[in-house]
């Protein structure tokens with residue numbers, strides 16, 4: 001009998017590397033922590049997925065990392081190393097962080113309090129981590145095999161708009177994006193090789209001194225157990241103002257975190273079997289990626305007297321910011337007037353997959369899905385670098401932590417100007433129309 005050889009539309013390669021710190025170092029996410037981590041609750045991973053068209057290199061490499069967020073310098077280093085070593089165009093490499101608040105820090109402002117010895121430990125970890133991530137990218141590219149892709153969407157309800165959960169804020173509108181986009185990678189033999197899922201919610205259900213991937217880590221482990229041979233990838237959505245709630249109930253922290261991971265794994269399973277829009281869609285090519293940047297301007301640069309006042313602030317983060325800003329003020333470049341903001345648009349057949357960098361509030365996802373279609377638009381965030389919160393215009397006007405206060409706590413000279421959302425959406429529409 002003549003063998004039937006089907007031509008599949010894509011090539012896909014998967015690789016996983018450990019990125020658990022090998023000695024106690026300072027953690028990222030919560031500024032109240034005052035010492036390095038104490039134990040490893042669950043290991044951390046860098047998971048790489050290379051997705052290209054059946055013939056040639058047109059496509060994208062995504063990396064999903066159990067990490068709070070990569071600095072601009074680390075992002076550039078990984079991109080440049082992958083470009084040199086594998087010839088992979090850095091504009092088609094997207095480094096997503098799960099934003100776990102139970103992983104190591106890469107932001108100097110948090111761990112510099114530990115002194116030179118602690119700084120050296122974090123830097124040594126970063127060197128090793130970059131190597132692990134680059135290796136994962138190289139292996140995923142080398143591993144590519146013929147594949148088909150399916151897309152479906154589910155829903156889960158534990159992501160809650162956290163701005164409402166603050167005193168005096170119950171009247172805030174509290175939008176959420178509870179969709180769970182799911183991309184399944186299937187081999188020519190019909191085996192599921194990767195399950196990539198998104199959700200717009202902070203990984204902040206644990207806040208102790210143990211290393212873990214928080215609820216996304218538990219979700220990936222549960223999905224992996226259900227699908228032996230498959231790697232689960234968590235890609236965060238626009239959850240800058242979303243928390244898993246309830247959370248941090250004393251004595252119940254880990255149970256809640258595991259529960260959210262379990263709920264997510266169940267919701268992904270349901271999406272794979274009975275997608276809420278009918279069934280998993282098989283995606284065809286072409287597979288295109290467009291990358292672009294816009295410039296976001298700071299609102300009002302502080303003068304030397306304002307910076308000096310920051311250095312007397314009762315909050316340690318503000319004092320650190322004051323020190324950083326004073327150094328920058330007196331540097332030859334002076335204070336920056338703007339921040340470069342990168343983003344990507346991936347198209348896989350009818351799927352429009354938008355990747356925003358940094359911490360983006362939920363309104364962006366709702367606006368882009370409203371404009372481009374709820375069933376086939378996937379809006380991701382926390383692509384690297386992850387250096388700031390990017391509020392929608394509504395959140396900017398409301399103010400508060402995500403509206404701009406957080407920027408001052410992390411060495412930015414001020415909040416962004418009012419036109420931030422307009423500029424980011426203009427960038428995205430330009431990339432989408434290509």
Ligand SMILES: [Zn+2]
Nearest residue numbers: 099202240359
């Ligand atoms: Zn955050």
